[in-house]
Amino acid sequence: xxxxxxxxxxxxxxxxxxxxxxxxxxxxxxxxxxxxxxxxxxxxxxxxxxxxxxxxxxxxxxxxxxxxxxxxxxxxxxxxxxxxxxxxxxxxxxxxxxxxxxxxxxxxxxxxxxxxxxxxxxxxxxxxxxxxxxxxxxxxxxxxxxxxxxxxxxxxxxxxxxxxxxxxxxxxxxxxxxxxxxxxxxxxxxxxxxxxxxxxxxxxxxxxxxxxxxxxxxxxxxxxxxxxxxxxxxxxxxxxxxxxxxxxxxxxxxxxxxxxxxxxxxxxxxxxxxxxxxxxxxxxxxxxxxxxxxxxxxxxxxxxxxxxxxxxxxxxxxxxxxxxxxxxxxxxxxxxxxxxx
Numbered sequence: 202x203x204x205x206x207x208x209x210x211x212x213x214x215x216x217x218x219x220x221x222x223x224x225x226x227x228x229x230x231x232x233x234x235x236x237x238x239x240x241x242x243x244x245x246x247x248x249x250x251x252x253x254x255x256x257x258x259x260x261x262x263x264x265x266x267x268x269x270x271x272x273x274x275x276x277x278x279x280x281x282x283x284x285x286x287x288x289x290x291x292x293x294x295x296x297x298x299x300x301x302x303x304x305x306x307x308x309x310x311x312x313x314x315x316x317x318x319x320x321x322x323x324x325x326x327x328x329x330x331x332x333x334x335x336x337x338x339x340x341x342x343x344x345x346x347x348x349x350x351x352x353x354x355x356x357x358x359x360x361x362x363x364x365x366x367x368x369x370x371x372x373x374x375x376x377x378x379x380x381x382x383x384x385x386x387x388x389x390x391x392x393x394x395x396x397x398x399x400x401x402x403x404x405x406x407x408x409x410x411x412x413x414x415x416x417x418x419x420x421x422x423x424x425x426x427x428x429x430x431x432x433x434x435x436x437x438x439x440x441x442x443x444x445x446x447x448x449x450x451x452x453x454x455x456x457x458x459x460x461x462x463x464x465x466x467x468x469x470x471x472x473x474x475x476x477x478x479x480x481x482x483x484x485x486x487x488x489x490x491x492x493x494x495x496x497x498x499x500x501x502x503x504x505x506x507x508x509x510x511x512x513x514x515x516x517x518x519x520x521x522x523x524x525x526x527x528x529x530x531x532x533x534x535x536x537x538x539x540x541x542x
Contacts, residue, residue: 202231205238210302211327220258220268235253297498321494326340328371341480354417366457368451369422388409393421398426492514493514
């Protein structure tokens, strides 16, 4: 049996651990042959491949990024894209696909499965917003990077008696902001799930200054004020229809400085959050996902995704994972609000 492996969407710490586990177990226990598709769905679309054997995956466990490369290519937006993929898979003798990605990548996988392509999914997103799984690998790494940044910013904020606004990733879900903000002792945390009142945020900031400490505000990139719209870098969209976000942190810092009279600065962590070596938690979770993904292939469990439930790895339908995003519930935000101000 010959199996194709691809990684799509944004890069993420732990991708290489999944690839390594899929190949190691697939070769050692089942005698499978593997082909790596380069640059996400562009690989099977344009026949971009690379060898993927035991030698190719040696030493990649601690490496960030993905040895296969990635892209945000959507074959359903390209004329003849789906037909090109099925024809190329047949030409290469590929019997099944392991697709590693987030909502968009796995959404394509689900639609290809409906058209008869044997595919198994592995959930990947630092935003932790995929349904049907408790956690995705990459999230723990991103939270730890953001937390360390917040820890460092506390001291410089207090040295200069200024407010620091930390903008983290999170388009529609604020899991990184929530976890990093709580772990880093932020004074205000703002999420996409809950439009904020700028006057209330300014009041929290002023209250913090009154205690002789400097406030740290953590905001997810997709957060909006009560009466505003998303702050966008521009109006360009990718092939999945997503606009480029960015700018809410800068806007917020300007508003807080004007309203409180205290200096405010912005720190945008951006791609730093998803670069570099994965944490131990993410390495183990990604490895377990890879091992169970190849088991799903061996069982012919097409159209499923491996998922974490509690401490167990289970299989769920791809449609269940991609039909809606997993967002921060109100009760989780209420827990964090205890520490605001």
